Amino acid sequence: MVVGFSVNLEILKQLLVGFIQNEVGKMGFxxxxxxxxxxxxxxxxxxxxxxxxxxENILGVMMPYKTSNPESLRHAELVVKELRIRSLTVDxxxxxxxxxxxxxxxxxxxxxxxxxxxxxxxxxxxxAAENALVLGTSNKTELLLGYGTLFGDMASALNxxxxxxxxxxxxxxxxxxxxxxxxDKKPSADxxxxxxxxxxxxxxxxxxxxxxxxxxxxxxxCADLIEKGYxxxxxxxxxxxxxNSQFKRRLPIIAKVSExxxxxxxxxxxxxxx
Amino acid sequence: xxxxxxxxxxNPALGNLSRNIAIYxxxxxxxxxxxxxxxxxxxxxxxGYFLRDMVPEVALREESAILTRLKDMSREIPIAxxxxxxxxxxxxxxxxxxxxxxxxxxxxxxxxxxxxxxFDEQRYFARGKxxxxxxxxxxxxxxxxxxxLWHPSTAYIAFQDGxxxxxxxxxxxxxxxxxxxxxxxxxxxxxxxKTYAKLFSQFIFFANRVGYEDGINFWGGSEIITPEGQQVAxxxxxxxxxxxxxxxxxxxxxxxxxxxxxxxxxxxLTLRELLRIHQKKFA
Numbered sequence: 230m231v232v233g234f235s236v237n238l239e240i241l242k243q244l245l246v247g248f249i250q251n252e253v254g255k256m257g258f259x260x261x262x263x264x265x266x267x268x269x270x271x272x273x274x275x276x277x278x279x280x281x282x283x284x285e286n287i288l289g290v291m292m293p294y295k296t297s298n299p300e301s302l303r304h305a306e307l308v309v310k311e312l313r314i315r316s317l318t319v320d321x322x323x324x325x326x327x328x329x330x331x332x333x334x335x336x337x338x339x340x341x342x343x344x345x346x347x348x349x350x351x352x353x354x355x356x357a358a359e360n361a362l363v364l365g366t367s368n369k370t371e372l373l374l375g376y377g378t379l380f381g382d383m384a385s386a387l388n389x390x391x392x393x394x395x396x397x398x399x400x401x402x403x404x405x406x407x408x409x410x411x412x413d414k415k416p417s418a419d420x421x422x423x424x425x426x427x428x429x430x431x432x433x434x435x436x437x438x439x440x441x442x443x444x445x446x447x448x449x450x451c452a453d454l455i456e457k458g459y460x461x462x463x464x465x466x467x468x469x470x471x472x473n474s475q476f477k478r479r480l481p482i483i484a485k486v487s488e489x490x491x492x493x494x495x496x497x498x499x500x501x502x503x
Numbered sequence: 504x505x506x507x508x509x510x511x512x513x514n515p516a517l518g519n520l521s522r523n524i525a526i527y528x529x530x531x532x533x534x535x536x537x538x539x540x541x542x543x544x545x546x547x548x549x550x551g552y553f554l555r556d557m558v559p560e561v562a563l564r565e566e567s568a569i570l571t572r573l574k575d576m577s578r579e580i581p582i583a584x585x586x587x588x589x590x591x592x593x594x595x596x597x598x599x600x601x602x603x604x605x606x607x608x609x610x611x612x613x614x615x616x617x618x619x620x621x622f623d624e625q626r627y628f629a630r631g632k633x634x635x636x637x638x639x640x641x642x643x644x645x646x647x648x649x650x651x652l653w654h655p656s657t658a659y660i661a662f663q664d665g666x667x668x669x670x671x672x673x674x675x676x677x678x679x680x681x682x683x684x685x686x687x688x689x690x691x692x693x694x695x696x697k698t699y700a701k702l703f704s705q706f707i708f709f710a711n712r713v714g715y716e717d718g719i720n721f722w723g724g725s726e727i728i729t730p731e732g733q734q735v736a737x738x739x740x741x742x743x744x745x746x747x748x749x750x751x752x753x754x755x756x757x758x759x760x761x762x763x764x765x766x767x768x769x770x771x772l773t774l775r776e777l778l779r780i781h782q783k784k785f786a
Contacts, residue, residue: 236681237683247715251514251714252718255516497556498553498554503517503519
């Protein structure tokens with residue numbers, strides 16, 4: 230294990246639970262809605278949220294598509310059962326299929342993105358119905374690599390695990406008692422049959438987390454990392470992924486015209502006045 | 504003299520003066536009930552920390568209603584707090600104020616404004632140009648703000664200026680989780696506080712806030728350290744509370760008898776060498 234991933238999990242838990250309580254509370258809410266995919270990221274978020282707000286204040290939404298791996302739904306249901314949180318299942322097949330009837334030839338990337346965005350609209354609608362906030366479940370690894378759908382699974386009001394690498398998500402999930410079967414299974418966005426994150430990315434999370442940790446957290450240059458023994462093409466491809474996905478981590482850019490432009494010279498925190 | 508010190512480990516609302524003054528009133532009542540002699544609030548305790556463009560909106564002139572209210576409160580208990588000061592020239596300072604018997608006894612304008620990583624202070628604040636000790640009814644004190652203390656020169660000046668008490672107002676963002684029992688930043692601060700207390704044989708009153716702003720946490724852990732480096736009061740991490748501790752001001756005398764650092768410190772040597780270095784660097 231790389232130094233920096235092994236952390237005091239009790240402090241980490243305390244910090245993230247406090248984050249949810251504080252940031253949800255100060256916006257005038259006491260509930261969150263989150264999508265449960267059956268994967269380790271959303272499962273961990275559900276566990277953290279239940280600790281922070283109480284099981285009755287969490288709505289876990291399961292949104293399978295007809296080609297989704299049935300195991301995903303089973304694992305999401307396992308989380309619901311273990312935590313005794315409220316849940317809702319919305320099959321997105323009719324909405325997705327209705328849309329793609331008009332565009333039958335599209336590739337699985339477009340289909341996958343559409344599904345992610347369909348789920349986002351459901352979560353936001355449910356959050357309005359529940360008077361709740363949408364809890365994000367993207368981890369630092371995927372945010373840095375851009376391995377997520379803009380305005381889809383990346384959309385949320387607040388995200389407790391966006392500064393944790395996948396490796397740390399697994400450690401904390403284990404610490405909080407997320408079922409081991411969820412932690413151990415092969416990570417998948419499950420946007421098409423048999424999809425595997427690591428196959429699609431071309432490297433394992435264990436490998437890439439180390440490179441990301443050194444590049445981002447420890448400010449190593451690519452040259453430093455290659456000197457340290459990491460393969461040059463691997464290091465460069467990771468760097469490229471970070472650079473090419475920068476747009477996903479920012480609000481849309483605005484053409485500057487006036488003397489005071491939003492987010493340029495009009496700078497306020499989100500927690501303005503709260 | 505036995506002195507009961509209260510550290511207001513609060514969670515201020517960001518840019519919401521009226522809500523924060525209500526928090527101050529609440530803590531003040533608690534402090535009175537516990538017969539606290541001196542009440543200290545954190546850096547920018549009246550306003551919250553990551554203010555950005557709100558800085559001018561929450562800035563206070565000395566004659567403002569809020570400072571007048573705090574002055575009134577200081578007739579009962581002397582108060583130190585962080586706030587945004589607007590000068591007559593309309594410059595904005597990250598400042599600390601010490602109030603006693605209804606009067607302003609001292610204002611310190613933060614000298615070292617962190618502007619790196621998550622910090623943005625030089626974009627919004629003017630830089631203070633002085634470090635001065637001042638006289639309070641309890642003895643000579645100095646007030647420093649957070650990053651100021653990461654420059655040993657500020658604490659050294661306060662020491663040479665005769666400060667027996669160092670009031671440290673802080674809004675320290677929590678970061679760095681390793682295998683230790685506390686955040687890396689907490690460990691660093693606790694080391695700094697203890698080191699300064701011992702090196703300068705003075706009391707440290709460290710008031711640090713808690714809460715979250717845009718996802719960034721503040722870790723609390725306010726503390727009182729004696730000139731011998733003993734911790735006499737310690738706030739919990741991440742939790743709001745009034746941290747109260749009792750000190751014996753005669754500790755300063757006793758410590759300076761047994762540890763003669765102030766007596767032996769050669770100010771002339773320091774000045775001579777610093778002047779030599781200054782001339783070499785800037786001639």
